[in-house]
Amino acid sequence: MITSPLFLQIVLFPGLTSIAIIGALLGWLERKVTARVQLRIGPLYASPAGGILQMFADLIKLAFKELFVPENSDAFFFIMAPTTGLVLGAALVGLIPFAPGLQIANIEVGLPAFLAIITLSPTLILLAGWSANSKFPFIGGLRALFQQTAYEIPLWLSALGVIMMAGTMNLAQIVAAQSTGWFIIPQALGAFIFLVTSVAEMERLPFDLPEAESEIMMGWQAEYPGVLFLAAQGPGFVKLYAFSALFTTIFLGGFLGPSFLPPLFWMLSKTLIVIVLIMLLRSTFPRVRLDQLLRAGWTTLLTLAIINIGITYLLVVGLPTL
Amino acid sequence: MTDLLFLAFAAVTIGAAILAIEARDLVYGAAALGIAFLGVAGLFFLLDAAYVGWFQIAVYIGAVVVLILFTVMLVGPKMGETPLGLKRVSLLAAILVSLLLGMTGALANATAFPGQDSCGSGCDLSMFSTSLLKNYGVHLEFMSLVMAAAVIGALALSKTDRGQ
Numbered sequence: 001m002i003t004s005p006l007f008l009q010i011v012l013f014p015g016l017t018s019i020a021i022i023g024a025l026l027g028w029l030e031r032k033v034t035a036r037v038q039l040r041i042g043p044l045y046a047s048p049a050g051g052i053l054q055m056f057a058d059l060i061k062l063a064f065k066e067l068f069v070p071e072n073s074d075a076f077f078f079i080m081a082p083t084t085g086l087v088l089g090a091a092l093v094g095l096i097p098f099a100p101g102l103q104i105a106n107i108e109v110g111l112p113a114f115l116a117i118i119t120l121s122p123t124l125i126l127l128a129g130w131s132a133n134s135k136f137p138f139i140g141g142l143r144a145l146f147q148q149t150a151y152e153i154p155l156w157l158s159a160l161g162v163i164m165m166a167g168t169m170n171l172a173q174i175v176a177a178q179s180t181g182w183f184i185i186p187q188a189l190g191a192f193i194f195l196v197t198s199v200a201e202m203e204r205l206p207f208d209l210p211e212a213e214s215e216i217m218m219g220w221q222a223e224y225p226g227v228l229f230l231a232a233q234g235p236g237f238v239k240l241y242a243f244s245a246l247f248t249t250i251f252l253g254g255f256l257g258p259s260f261l262p263p264l265f266w267m268l269s270k271t272l273i274v275i276v277l278i279m280l281l282r283s284t285f286p287r288v289r290l291d292q293l294l295r296a297g298w299t300t301l302l303t304l305a306i307i308n309i310g311i312t313y314l315l316v317v318g319l320p321t322l
Numbered sequence: 323m324t325d326l327l328f329l330a331f332a333a334v335t336i337g338a339a340i341l342a343i344e345a346r347d348l349v350y351g352a353a354a355l356g357i358a359f360l361g362v363a364g365l366f367f368l369l370d371a372a373y374v375g376w377f378q379i380a381v382y383i384g385a386v387v388v389l390i391l392f393t394v395m396l397v398g399p400k401m402g403e404t405p406l407g408l409k410r411v412s413l414l415a416a417i418l419v420s421l422l423l424g425m426t427g428a429l430a431n432a433t434a435f436p437g438q439d440s441c442g443s444g445c446d447l448s449m450f451s452t453s454l455l456k457n458y459g460v461h462l463e464f465m466s467l468v469m470a471a472a473v474i475g476a477l478a479l480s481k482t483d484r485g486q
Contacts, residue, residue, distance in 0.1 A: 077353070109373045116376040119384025123356065126391055130349065138395075145392055149385065156380075169373075 006104070014098050019090050023237040027055040030237075030279050037283040065226030073223065074131035081128035082224065082231040088117050088124075089238035096245045097172040099255050099263040110171035111159055114246055118155075118201055121235075122148040125210060128232070129220035140219020143290060144210035148201055150297035155197040157305035161190035161312040162250045171246075175254035184251040186315050189308040191251045193301055198243045199278060200297070202236060206285035207293060244274035328368055335361030348394045356387040373450065386472045426464060 009015055028043060028051065035042025043051025069075045094104035095114050107113060122145045129141020163169055165186060166177040174183075184191045200207040211219045221232045248254055248270040257266030288296075338358035345351035359382040366375035454462060 074349075077349075107372060109376055112373065112376045112380070116380035116384065119380045123383060123388050123391065126388065126395070127349075127353065130391075130395055142392075142395075145388060149388060152384065 009102065009104050010094075014093055014096065014102065015104060016090060019093050019238055019241070022241055023234060024055040024059060025052070026237045026240060026275065027058075028052055029275070030282070033276060033279045034283040037280065059230065062226050062230045067226045067228065070132060070134065070223050073133045077127045077131035078223075079228065081124045081131065082228055082235070085121060085124045085128075085235040086231050086238070088120055089235040089242065092117055092239065092242035093245065095171060096242065096249055097175055097254060098245075098267050100172075102264065103172060106170070106172055109169045111163060111169045111174070111250065114171075114242075115152075115156055115159060118239075119152055121201070121239075125220050129210075132220070132223040134223050136216040136218075136222045137220045139216050140210045140212070140222070143212075144203065144220060146290065147203070147207065147209055147293060147297075150294055151197040151200040151207075151301070154193050154297065154301040154305040155201060157302070157309060158190040158193040158197065159250065161187050161308050164309070164312045164316050171249050171254075174250055175256060178253040179256060182251065182253040187251060187308070187312070189304060189311065191247075193305050193308065194247065194251070195278075197297075197301065198247065199281060200293070202239045202243060202278075204236070204240070204278065205282040206288050208287060209290055209293065212287065240275060240278065241271070244271045244278065247274050324368060328365070331361045331364035331368065334358075335365070349391065352387055352390045352394055355390065356383045359383050359387065381469070386469070389473070390475075 011017060031054070032042040032050065043054035045051060045054075046057040047053040069078055092114055095107070095110050097103040097106065125144040125148075126141040129137040129139075129144070132138070162174060162183055165183055166174045168174060168177070177183075203210050209219075211221060216222070221229065224232045245267070248267060252270045252274070254270075255263035255267040257263065335358050338354045338361060341354035342351045342358055345354055359378060362382075363375045363378040366372070366378055
């Protein structure tokens with residue numbers, strides 16, 4: 001039981017242990033990349049090299065802080081929302097095929113399952129913001145609700161293009177369908193929409209309105225102390241990892257690549273490139289306003305997503321059948 | 323094992339549905355509704371209908387519950403508000419609901435709208451979509467009616483407070 005492959009996959013890789021370590025390393029990478037772009041040095045001291053252990057030091061610091069629930073807050077939702085978010089974030093990684101056979105849950109409807117789990121996050125963030133019984137968290141929760149529900153629809157529609165190309169919703173089969181060519185070429189528009197909407201779903205700059213440190217001081221996370229703050233911050237990095245892996249899987253050919261290196265190497269290096277790209281977006285673009293964000297989501301992105309489906313239809317079925 | 327899971331999901335669904343109606347705090351009621359929807363999604367998974375199950379989660383918890391939660395927070399009712407008394411409207415609502423339930427029951431009976439091919443476990447996506455739109459078109463429309471009812475309900479909830 002302990003040595004069965006599935007058990008090891010769940011506990012070690014691509015499961016829980018690796019998610020925790022990669023999540024912490026991504027925190028370090030993000031600070032380092034942002035610092036380099038802004039001509040700073042970034043984390044330096046807490047490590048043998050380049051401050052790589054900085055996030056683990058932060059983790060230990062947060063773990064030893066006093067854990068309390070603010071007065072007049074709703075303790076049940078206050079604790080439940082971030083911890084459930086963490087569990088759901090980890091569940092996303094379980095759906096990704098990292099190499100042939102290296103996938104925790106190879107289900108027939110992997111892509112909708114991934115996106116369906118993502119749709120739960122505005123509910124949790126709204127509950128987290130409401131339960132703190134404080135002004136800024138509630139504003140952050142409402143912003144998350146507006147933003148994430150608006151960007152879910154283009155996100156699903158851009159994924160639909162991939163499903164039409166591959167003729168399946170199974171993520172492993174979508175990778176197999178790309179053996180003749182990556183979907184990012186026929187689905188360039190879809191990939192662009194997917195990247196933009198997934199950055200909005202992850203609440204990362206330039207779409208980090210629910211957190212917006214300089215306006216509403218961390219938004220829905222403002223009241224979270226110690227370990228709970230860790231649990232509120234964690235899903236952000238886990239989602240970054242999961243979304244980048246999904247982008248690699250459905251647009252960049254997943255684990256496919258020249259055979260002189262193992263599939264896992266190709267999968268992880270492509271994922272890392274997507275992660276760094278998303279981090280560069282963070283350090284390059286300023287935060288958008290809520291009205292700009294919603295207008296772009298409900299008009300531009302939605303229209304583009306529908307146009308993309310039309311293009312995909314022509315690619316798959318062809319002009320003569322119209 | 324399947325029977326045990328069925329009982330567990332059914333118990334969660336019914337228990338959470340009762341809590342959704344009886345909870346004194348509306349936010350807890352809405353959250354309980356979300357858990358009831360999760361139970362229904364579990365029942366779909368047991369029926370080998372993973373696709374429908376995931377969409378149940380995405381649409382009902384991801385959209386409907388969030389809409390209701392948003393409305394509740396926007397309107398902000400006092401905790402422990404007294405329930406509405408029995409009015410003529412409730413009688414009308416009861417008649418409508420029983421009509422709807424009766425029709426749904428008739429639809430659930432396979433003889434009412436016979437389908438040629440049921441989509442079993444060996445059924446792929448294109449077969450599923452064909453059977454959904456061809457044989458189960460009426461059922462699909464009823465499900466969208468429930469969605470429309472949810473949206474109208476949320477709008478009605480947010481409108482009542484305007485006059486005061």
